[in-house]
Amino acid sequence: MLHLNYTNILKTGIGSKHGISDKALRNFCIKNNPYVKDVMRSKKKGGYDFLNLPDNTSLLAKIKRLANEQSKNEWQNIVVLGIGGSSLGLSALKSALLGPLSQKPRLIVIDNIDPDYTEGILSRINISKTLFIVISKSGTTVEPMFLYGIVKQMLVAKNPKNYKKHFIFITDPKKGLLRKIGKEEGITMFDIPPKIGGRFSVLSSVGLVPASLAGIDIASLLKGAKTMREALKSSLPETNPALILASVQFLMDRKKSKNMTVVMPYSTSLFKVGLWYRQLLAESIGKNKKTGPTPLSALGTTDQHSMLQLFAEGPNDKLIIFMRVLKHMSDPSLNEVLPKEIGFLNNKKMSQIIDASYLGTSESLAKANRPNVTIEIPKVDARHIGMLLMLFEFQVALLGLMYKVDTFNQPGVEEGKIITKELLSNS
């Protein structure tokens, strides 16, 4: 199970100006505990439907059949055309569970409408050996639909009869333009549950279909998420990590003026979980011209050499969420190779270096009265990633109730879309 260490936000750890007393935190958790039940009770209502995703075993069976069928095609590449909630969750899974450099099949996410980047990818892969997964709930999101058009005309030019087998659509089960196109053209489709919003969709077909085709163990992913959901449902308020994390974040923002939340895993694999969380927090809570801590992504140890100076000696306006991995899958170790000046590195495993760096950083920040919490993750596998994603989703749902905002809408992005569409329609 994941464990949350919050010693370094307490008054005993970082002093009374920036810290919270253990008692105040407990009381806040107990007072807000009804929100945990509210979230669970809302499982059938609107965006809270994300809580049901780990129970969808029939989807697992359907994806398994798909994977069997598709394996015959021996795809070299799986290219996902999706943006925002249709790409960030998958990118987090890819980075956490597939590791660096190319795989077979290689999973590529095109999450921008950038000419040079798109051309850079499409000109360097063999599209005849590529499966394209188009993800859009409405089918009117400009970026994936334009990309779909570009890819379709490339595929049709190569092979007008057989281009359809290169596509899978993931979209609304009934409504919307992508569903309509898919029906007319007879393309394999998967459903996005109607009540699920993009940023809470990683455990639906949106994340699961491409992840599974790229070799990720999605059954374990869902099991982990379910385990976490059940644990959060039944924990005491003082030991519920989602409730504690939401409470710490809310109190730090409202009582201690920490209006930024930094997510800083000590693991390159987990960096993109931070980017996924960035959307989850920003779009869910950034509302009403006033609420919403600003999320920042950082990476340990890398950003010790980039952002740490500001975190340690700039304005004290941030809460840092560290992630610490307790056991790494592999662990290169050093023999007696380095000279005596840095001889303390000899005969060490790499995991010792990164972990000592985390400890040094979190302790030095606490000494400078900078609040930080740590999520301890036993190891980075599908089950624990499932737990982590559910923990964050549940935590943000609680935060929405604390801030009294509509967690599941994003009205602020409409104005720009309207102007963009006008510009394009008149050009």
Next chain:
Amino acid sequence: MLHLNYTNILKTGIGSKHGISDKALRNFCIKNNPYVKDVMRSKKKGGYDFLNLPDNTSLLAKIKRLANEQSKNEWQNIVVLGIGGSSLGLSALKSALLGPLSQKPRLIVIDNIDPDYTEGILSRINISKTLFIVISKSGTTVEPMFLYGIVKQMLVAKNPKNYKKHFIFITDPKKGLLRKIGKEEGITMFDIPPKIGGRFSVLSSVGLVPASLAGIDIASLLKGAKTMREALKSSLPETNPALILASVQFLMDRKKSKNMTVVMPYSTSLFKVGLWYRQLLAESIGKNKKTGPTPLSALGTTDQHSMLQLFAEGPNDKLIIFMRVLKHMSDPSLNEVLPKEIGFLNNKKMSQIIDASYLGTSESLAKANRPNVTIEIPKVDARHIGMLLMLFEFQVALLGLMYKVDTFNQPGVEEGKIITKELLSNS
């Protein structure tokens, strides 16, 4: 030349509560203009030495000879072991000028001491066909030195006699441990000018040697940087983009409570320039327990679907620096492929979509009184990237004088290093 558009920070654009009057901005620029001369006059003093880097033509000749020699080895991979200022600039160059997916030779930057990530890379490349470039000024930075040790023992195990040709060191010209090791072992070395700090080192051997070996036109890069330096030196205060940008950032922070700066290029290639700038700003200005706007990296259009809701409707506490690319190298265009519901996308070039998205976003933010400026970049080539890097470096040097901090030190990172070393020495 690059052009700075700052209409959307003026009172006329975003109202008087969040905007600055044109006159106040001009006056501030004129008042602070002496800092431009101060920076230029300081060329020989300390960290300001970065201004001289574009003049180092003898380094270009030396790198050319190196490239000729190394081409015989037909390396499949060039792997850089460096962190912070020794990796972020190069990663920015790679992303901007080499594009996505692998190249020959493939340039890989290992910028963390992460066991799974490192093993993921080292186990998937053929190290017998790989050149490793170790970058550390002191030779005591834990991450690259541990990685150097790991790679050395792998290479020695394969080929004890011939491992040295797999290494290049980039380090202090005289002092330090890496210089000492390099001398003893007879390894090819390049100098980091002694007064140059990591975050201002991209135009030194640190960025140039690996960039050149990977095929980047470093002569044009330096030419662009030089052109920008000369332009900044001689511009009138009201038209000097570095001075205006620094002034806007300072005034927005101090007078309008915008304590965050978002760098948001509408170009995937330029995203990592934003990550490089993050270090430049955070380490240079984040000082004295109070100063320093917090830098955030974002990407257009991608983050319209992630962060824009917060930018548009969260607290009004950010200045956004957009980057707009005027001409893309390639530009896929769409025929009559999409159905009428989104027919406005048909017969468009991809560049039109991304540019209309930028216009829609910046205009919608201005309508919501959110300050934003735009750096217009004619195209993403080596010359313009050189200009852009110099513009930002010069701007941050000016900002340091405005905030009255030591731009070139980073005392806040020492405490954590000491604790880490103690932990490792005692384990």
